[in-house]
Amino acid sequence: MGVPFEALLPYGIMLAMFGITGGGLSQLRHMQNGGKRSRHSVDQWDRRDKRLTGFLRGQTDRPTAPPGFELNNPWKCESRFY
Incomplete structure (x- = not known):
């Protein structure tokens, strides 16, 4: 018997x-x-490309960084105690 x-x-x-x-x-x-x-x-290191271009896989051939990139530092610096 077959299956309907x-x-x-x-x-x-x-x-x-x-x-x-x-x-x-x-x-x-x-x-x-x-x-x-x-x-x-x-x-x-590859996440740097996302900061530069907006895409994770994006790459750019511009020799200078876009405006505002110098303030967009992903590293947190420790505050020094002097």
């Missing part, structure tokens, strides 16, 4: 929703990286 196709409809709907969700998340990650593939194990 109505019993397989929920599985088809779930499979379609997983596919749509996976494709949407992949497209979102692609857009967040500025149109480039995602990169793993990004360290603090």
Whole structure:
């Protein structure tokens, strides 16, 4: 005895929703990286590119930093006790 196709409809709907969700998340990650593939194990040196360009994967060829970059220091300096 065969399985009626109505019993397989929920599985088809779930499979379609997983596919749509996976494709949407992949497209979102692609857009967040500025149109480039995602990169793993990004360290603090690579986060400098985000401060310069606004994108984690962005790189610039300008020899000077943008205005206001000299005040945008991510390192916290300790206050000295003299």
